[in-house]
Amino acid sequence: ASQQPPPALEPMRVYLDRSRELQAAKPIVAHYLRVFAMNIALQLRSRLRPADLVYVSSLMDSLEQERTQLEAQRAAKHPQETIREFAIDLSNRARSADKPEVSIPNPSQRWTIVDAPKVAQAY
Numbered sequence: 105a106s107q108q109p110p111p112a113l114e115p116m117r118v119y120l121d122r123s124r125e126l127q128a129a130k131p132i133v134a135h136y137l138r139v140f141a142m143n144i145a146l147q148l149r150s151r152l153r154p155a156d157l158v159y160v161s162s163l164m165d166s167l168e169q170e171r172t173q174l175e176a177q178r179a180a181k182h183p184q185e186t187i188r189e190f191a192i193d194l195s196n197r198a199r200s201a202d203k204p205e206v207s208i209p210n211p212s213q214r215w216t217i218v219d220a221p222k223v224a225q226a227y
Contacts, residue, residue, distance in 0.1 A: 112156045113148065116141035132177040133190045135170045139183075142167060 109117055123137035145152075145160045152160065171178070177186075 116144040
């Protein structure tokens with residue numbers, strides 16, 4: 105599922121993009137992002153065409169392979185704890201990126217949407 109999702113699955117694209125950015129440095133976080141994207145796909149299931157389901161099936165297969173490869177990391181911490189630690193680290197990196205006016209990141213702030221994803225490149 106390395107290709108881009110079909111148009112019907114557009115809502116999951118941003119999570120897959122961030123997952124690809126983090127794959128090398130934070131594979132467990134990248135995996136959880138793809139799991140979240142899969143949940144979105146399952147919620148959209150009633151609107152999907154058979155061709156879209158091929159993409160979903162491919163993603164599901166790759167998630168199963170990752171799950172076995174990452175079993176030790178998955179067993180070490182609860183997913184919420186893993187994501188929370190990553191989010192705190194990412195927030196700290198963002199604060200250090202010379203944006204003092206952003207004390208609490210919020211989706212309504214332009215910086216959060218445009219520049220914050222670039223912080224992931226620090227990994």
